[in-house]
Every structure is written in C-alpha cells, then in structure tokens.
Amino acid sequence: MLQLFLIAFRNLGTHRRRTLLLGGAIAGVTALLVVLMGLSTGMKDTMLRSATTLATGHVNVGGFYKVTAGQSAPVVTGYPKIIEQVRKDVPELDYVVQRGRGWVKVVSEVASAQVGLGGIDVEAEPGIRKVLQMKEGSLDGLKEPDTVLLFEKQAKRLEVKVGDTVTLSAPTMRGTNNTVDVRVAAIAANVGLMSDFNIFVPNSTLRSLYQLKDDTTGAIYLYLKDVSQVPAVQARLRQTLAAAGHEVMDNDPRAFWMKFEVVNREGWTGQKLDITNWEDEISFINWTLTALNGLTGVLIFVLLVIICVGIMNTLWIAIRERTREIGTLRAIGMQRTRVLAMFVFEALTLGLLGTLAGALFGLVVCLSINAADVAVPEVVAVFIMSEKLNLAVNPGSVVGAMLFITACTTAISLIPSFLAARMKPVTAMHHIG
Amino acid sequence: MTKDYTLGKVVVPALRGVDLQVHPGEFISIAGPSGSGKTTLLNLIGCVDTATTGVVSVAGQDTKLLSERQLTHLRLHTIGFIFQSFNLVSVLTVFQNVEFPLLLQRKLDKAQRRERVMQLLEQVGLANHAKHRPNELSGGQRQRVAVARALVTRPQLVLADEPTANLDSVTGQHIIDLMKELNQKEGTTFIFSTHDAKVMNHANAVWRLADGKILDRLSASEAQRAMASGSH
Known part of the structure; x- marks a missing residue:
C-alpha cells in the first residue's frame, strides 16, 4: 500500500x-x-x-395573561415561584433573570417611535454589560427608577442625549393608555437589528407603566452553562411546569410579539405559560x-x-x-x-x-x-x-x-x-x- | 490453439493452430517476421490474453479454467515478463521497480526483500544505480532492470518480447548473455521472441513462426542457416 x-x-x-x-x-x-x-x-x-443578552435567554418561560378572551398581555404572574421551580428542575442553569417586556411609543420633543420595551434589574444581569458598549452615560444609571437606555440610532432619531426626558406611552392590561416620563440615562452603541426596536428601563418603571404587580414580569430568561442543552431543558420545563399545575401553550417557535394575533383569537382567559428558546425569539x-x-x-x-x-x-x-x-x-x-x-x-x-x-x-x-x-x-x-x-x-x-x-x-x-x-x-x- | 482478433466486422486470425510444448530450463527463441504472431503467442503463454480455441497450460494449470484473479496470481508467482520497451514505472527508483513484484507477493519481509533485490541488482551489474530513476539510465541499463524485475520472484518461466529490439547490438548481446547466464544458474525457463539472427543464436531451440503457424522447431545453428538462406 x-x-x-x-x-x-x-x-x-x-x-x-x-x-x-x-x-x-x-x-x-x-x-x-x-x-x-x-x-x-x-x-x-x-x-x-447579542440576542440572548438583549431580547431572550437561552430558554425562556414567558406567557400571556388574558383578562378577557380578546385582550392579552405578554406577562407571567407569580414569577418568584416559577423561578424557584426552574432552579430546582434545571441543574444545567448558569443564571436566571426576569425581565418585563412590552411594546411602547417613545416620544421626544421632536419625534416618536414604536419600540419593544425591556424591563431590567441591572445588578442582576451580568451578561448585558459584556454586550452593550456605552457611547454616552452609564448602564448603572438604570439603577435609578424612571430612566431609560436608548441605542445610538434611536437617540439620533429622537434627537435626545443623556439627561433629556422622553415619554413612554403604552396600553395597560385593562386597555387604558398610560404614560411615564423617563430620563435618558445611557446611550449604547448599536447592536444590529435588535437596537432598532429595543429600549431598556428599570423593571420598576415598566411595572409602573403597565400597572403590574410586584410578582408579575414579562418573561423569565434562563442562561445555561452549555447552549447545546437548550432542547432538553426546554422539553423538561414543558413537562415539569405543566405537572406543577401551570397551563402551558403548545410549542410555537416564533417571537412572543408575533403571537398576539393567535393568542387573542383563542377563547381562554387567565395565565398561560409559553416555553421558547433563543432561536424562536429571533426566528424573524x-x-x-x-x-x-x-x-x-x-x-x-x-x-x-x-x-x-x-x-x-x-x-x-x-x-x-x-x-x-x-x-x-x-x-x-x-x-x-x-x-x-x-x-x-x-x-x-x-x-x-x-x-x-x-x-x-x-x-x-x-x-x-x-x-x-x-x-x-x-x-x-x-x-x-x-x-x-x-x-x-x-x-x-x-x-x-x-x-x-x-x-x-x-x-x-x-x-x-x-x-x-x-x-x-x-x-x-x-x-x- | 488459435487466436482471432475481431476488428469491427472483420475477424483477423493471429494464430492458426499452434501446438508447442516447452520444458523446464529451456532457453527458447520464437522467431519470425513482424505480424507472424510472436507477440500474440507470448501473450497467450503469459496469461495476459486468452486463446480463441485450444488450451494453454502453464506450470500444469489449464489457464482457461482460471478466473481473472487466479490468472493474475499465476502471473505474479510463476511468470516473469521482459518487454521490448522496458516498461519500468518511471516514478519509482531502480530498487523500487525491482522490489515491486515482491511487494505484490507479500511473501518476504523488508530485510529479505532488500537482500533479494540487491542480489539481483548485483547480478545485472546495477547495484550502484539502485537509487536512480529509470530516466537516469541508458536503454541497456533499463533492460537490465527489467530483467532483474522479471527474475526477482524466482519465476519458473520468463517471457521476453523482443528484449533487444530497442537496444544497440552490443547492449543487446549483453542482455541476451545475462538472460542465458541466469537461465543456466537458476534453471529458469526463458522464451523470447526475436527476428535478430544473432540473438536467436543463443537459444537451445528456435520456433519459427509465419502467418500464425509454427513452421518448424530448429536448433540455433539450423535457424541461423535458414534465416541466412531466406527460407520460411
């Protein structure tokens, strides 16, 4: 040979x-x-x-709450108990955070824009500091209530800088519009598409805007030590959360904001959980x-x-x-x-x-x-x-x-x-x- | 035996009923003009081609009954070939060319192969050229490598198709002398084709071929006389 x-x-x-x-x-x-x-x-x-820092965890426990059949809000009620169960059921977990989320109109003195709103507790989010590069101000500014982090492009469009005030306007779960004035605490460098339609405020501000209870959040983001474990963890959570008495939605691999129409058409009321992964949330x-x-x-x-x-x-x-x-x-x-x-x-x-x-x-x-x-x-x-x-x-x-x-x-x-x-x-x- | 070639719709008979027997240790020449069937006869004896009719028996084995794989095995272990154009593998050295059949046989280990190859190269006077490539050798040297390659497996039979045709007369003489020497030393049977009277002079016997038929079996001197008189 x-x-x-x-x-x-x-x-x-x-x-x-x-x-x-x-x-x-x-x-x-x-x-x-x-x-x-x-x-x-x-x-x-x-x-x-970028996506797992700005808009999703590796695995997410989100969901919708419906006061009436035709009106849904992307919230999870009683989240502390769910986090407790997640910590127990997911040994692959690196860390877990909860974020409020919604869709708001941000209005400055000269312009306005429709954007996704993320409510964060800066001190509980180790990952976000690694991804966001501050162009102006500081991420720590979000420790104070009624503050907002914008991205460069949004700040330019709204013609605002750190220290300026903008107004956030959004419909509450009960269908009435609410507004809150927030101070621009930081302007971050753009990170692609995500920075076009995402802004961040402290969780307390988001709750106040949407008039949510303290144990209500937008979604629970799970960050795993090994990303390859996502499918297994996702499947396990579907089972364990259902077994714990939660209503779990059928798997729909799309971002949460793409599901409103479907969810609003369904006849149920109350809380349903939606287990998604990072790929679902950025499927678009x-x-x-x-x-x-x-x-x-x-x-x-x-x-x-x-x-x-x-x-x-x-x-x-x-x-x-x-x-x-x-x-x-x-x-x-x-x-x-x-x-x-x-x-x-x-x-x-x-x-x-x-x-x-x-x-x-x-x-x-x-x-x-x-x-x-x-x-x-x-x-x-x-x-x-x-x-x-x-x-x-x-x-x-x-x-x-x-x-x-x-x-x-x-x-x-x-x-x-x-x-x-x-x-x-x-x-x-x-x-x- | 007979051998026909089909060229389109035309059947060309190359051998028209040849019957011969070669005994171990013989040094036989097949003589005849171009197109007389010398190469075809050697091909049939060498099992690289099959007869149209008749039987070719080599070392007691009827070649018609053997599969392609068995025929290849028979060629590897029983027959050595020397070609008119040397047919060495140009990318291998002299040593590697001679060693090649031993590698195919897988009988000897590396040291044994080396010993056997060097022994052969000594015999053909090319021990100092073992690391040369064929294109670095003269025609005569290449043919000596081919002789060494044909003999390295100690075959019972060596077939040489016009081994001196591409060599000058002195070098050709050396090659025939070498073949004769190995025939006598090792007892290997040689069958070689030639139309050179001087070359066939060394043979024990000469089979004369014409138009695909054996005319006669002559001694070397008889053959030379016959060639000189121009008779068929």
Whole structure:
C-alpha cells in the first residue's frame, strides 16, 4: 500500500502544473468553504450573544395573561415561584433573570417611535454589560427608577442625549393608555437589528407603566452553562411546569410579539405559560443565517461539481498516459483492486493536500479579517447584530469540510479508476502498439 | 490453439493452430517476421490474453479454467515478463521497480526483500544505480532492470518480447548473455521472441513462426542457416 501511495504521490509531482492547477482549485473551494462557514458561525455566535443578552435567554418561560378572551398581555404572574421551580428542575442553569417586556411609543420633543420595551434589574444581569458598549452615560444609571437606555440610532432619531426626558406611552392590561416620563440615562452603541426596536428601563418603571404587580414580569430568561442543552431543558420545563399545575401553550417557535394575533383569537382567559428558546425569539431574523447557509451550499456544490469534473478529466488523462504502465503492472501480477487503489490514492492524495492547503489559507483569511476589525455596511450590521465582521472558525467544521471535499474528489475518481482497473493487460499493452 | 482478433466486422486470425510444448530450463527463441504472431503467442503463454480455441497450460494449470484473479496470481508467482520497451514505472527508483513484484507477493519481509533485490541488482551489474530513476539510465541499463524485475520472484518461466529490439547490438548481446547466464544458474525457463539472427543464436531451440503457424522447431545453428538462406 505504501508503494501505491508513493506512486500516486510521485505521479502528482511529475505532473506538477496539472497538480498545482487542480490542487489549487480544491484548495480554493476549501478556503471558500472555511471562510463561509466562519462567517455563518460568526454570525450565529454574534446573534446568539447579542440576542440572548438583549431580547431572550437561552430558554425562556414567558406567557400571556388574558383578562378577557380578546385582550392579552405578554406577562407571567407569580414569577418568584416559577423561578424557584426552574432552579430546582434545571441543574444545567448558569443564571436566571426576569425581565418585563412590552411594546411602547417613545416620544421626544421632536419625534416618536414604536419600540419593544425591556424591563431590567441591572445588578442582576451580568451578561448585558459584556454586550452593550456605552457611547454616552452609564448602564448603572438604570439603577435609578424612571430612566431609560436608548441605542445610538434611536437617540439620533429622537434627537435626545443623556439627561433629556422622553415619554413612554403604552396600553395597560385593562386597555387604558398610560404614560411615564423617563430620563435618558445611557446611550449604547448599536447592536444590529435588535437596537432598532429595543429600549431598556428599570423593571420598576415598566411595572409602573403597565400597572403590574410586584410578582408579575414579562418573561423569565434562563442562561445555561452549555447552549447545546437548550432542547432538553426546554422539553423538561414543558413537562415539569405543566405537572406543577401551570397551563402551558403548545410549542410555537416564533417571537412572543408575533403571537398576539393567535393568542387573542383563542377563547381562554387567565395565565398561560409559553416555553421558547433563543432561536424562536429571533426566528424573524434567522432567515439570514438560513439564506447564508443556503448560498454557501449552492456555491460549494457548483464549485465541487467543477472540481469533480476536473479531477475526472485529469484522471482520464493520467490513465491514458499510463495505459502502458497499467498493462505492465497487471502483467507482472497486480490485481485489479490494487490498480483501482493506485488511482484512487492519487485523487485522495491530491484531495488531502489541496484541502489542507485550502483550510490553512481559509484560517489565515478568517484570522486576518478578525484582526483587521472589518466594519460591515449598516444593512449587514442590522442582520448580524454587530458592526464588525466576526468569523468564528470551528476546528471540527474545518476538518469536516476537508474530509467532505476530499471524500467528494476521491469518490468521483472511482469512475475512471474502476475503468482503468477493468482494462485487460493485453489491451493496455496493445494500446501502446 | 488459435487466436482471432475481431476488428469491427472483420475477424483477423493471429494464430492458426499452434501446438508447442516447452520444458523446464529451456532457453527458447520464437522467431519470425513482424505480424507472424510472436507477440500474440507470448501473450497467450503469459496469461495476459486468452486463446480463441485450444488450451494453454502453464506450470500444469489449464489457464482457461482460471478466473481473472487466479490468472493474475499465476502471473505474479510463476511468470516473469521482459518487454521490448522496458516498461519500468518511471516514478519509482531502480530498487523500487525491482522490489515491486515482491511487494505484490507479500511473501518476504523488508530485510529479505532488500537482500533479494540487491542480489539481483548485483547480478545485472546495477547495484550502484539502485537509487536512480529509470530516466537516469541508458536503454541497456533499463533492460537490465527489467530483467532483474522479471527474475526477482524466482519465476519458473520468463517471457521476453523482443528484449533487444530497442537496444544497440552490443547492449543487446549483453542482455541476451545475462538472460542465458541466469537461465543456466537458476534453471529458469526463458522464451523470447526475436527476428535478430544473432540473438536467436543463443537459444537451445528456435520456433519459427509465419502467418500464425509454427513452421518448424530448429536448433540455433539450423535457424541461423535458414534465416541466412531466406527460407520460411
């Protein structure tokens, strides 16, 4: 076998130009795949980090309370008891927070905007400080009641700065409108789409605006030590909360604000809990990832087809050139399987070397882009929730990409290799004349 | 035996009823003009092709009854080949070319293989060229490598198709001398084709072929006289 590898390796070396051309193409596709995967994973990481800090936990216990059948509010009543049960039922828990949430009109002296409202207890939220970068003011300003954190773009639109006052206006659970004046305590740097329609106030302010009781909140956000445990925790909570006597809504993998219409159409009243995960809550922008992955798939498929045709052609040429060698080797006693192996090894060696070079190049590109702190256009930043391009390279995925492309190039080489192996020794030698 | 080739709708007879027997240790030449069927006959004896009719028996085995895999096995263990154009693997060194059949056989360990290959290379006078590639050798040296490769597995039978055709007369003479020497030392049976009277002079017997038929079996001197008189 070693000898067959040696023959394959040296044959590649003998036809240097051909090998470099084809190996370069394989390396190029691998590098492209590594970069695109890095982009996709980076986007997902950024979205996960930003979304799970600003708008959702890894797993959420939210829900709706309906005073009448047609009027719902996105609140969870009696949340302390639920948090207590969550701590008991979820050993995977890193930490848990509760946040009020709603939809308000924010009005300044010159403009207004409809935004999602988050009620936070700054001291209980370790994650939010890691994600939000303050452009003006301080996050600690939210420790005081009747304050608000805006994002840069909103502040610009409303033409306000730290210290200015804006008015929040929202309908209460009973259908009457309520307003509260809040002081701008901090202005944070934009974090993509989330910063377009999210503002934060202290939980006490939110309760006062919506006239909620102290044991009522918007949702309970669970942050896990290991994100891969999300499905298991979600499924377990559905069971344990139902078993504890709570009404739990059927699984609907959408953001809470997309469910009002459905919930308002249903005839029930009172409290129902809704167990969602972070992907559900940002499902409305998840399509960007799906689109990127789809585009990556199509692009890689097309390039792979081109490469496979190239590999096949190259092997055809190699086989034509080496018909005499095949005949000789068969004559001196080489079995067909070994002739097959010899040509497959050639494609395998080319594939391995090409993908290795491509993966290394792709890694260098990813690291360089990260190091260069490349700013993305605003329209892209909206979807990736970051103003900077972040490519996250997963070693397992890189190895997977290498193996996948090598497997494709090797598999396609089976066709000409098989035909070479089927050649009769006398035919192969006769071909020479 | 007979052998027909089909070219489109035309059937071309290459051998038209050949019957011969070769005994162990013989050094036989097959002579005849181009197109007389020498190569076809060697191909059939070497089990790289099959006869249209008749039986080819090598080392007591009827080759018609063997599968492709068994035929390959028979070639590997029983027959050595020397080709007109040397047919060495260009990307392997001299040592690796000679070692190759032993690797296919998987009988010897690395040290044993090395010993056997070096012994053969010594015999053919190329021990100092073991690390060279074929393209770094002269034609005569390449053919000597081919001889070493053919003999490395200690085959009972060596088939050589015009082994001197691509060599100058002096080098060709050396190759034939070498083959003869190995035939006498190792007792290996050699069958080689040639149309060179000087080369067939070394053979114990010469089978003369014409138009796919064996004309006669002659001694070397008889064959040379016959060639000189131009008779078929």
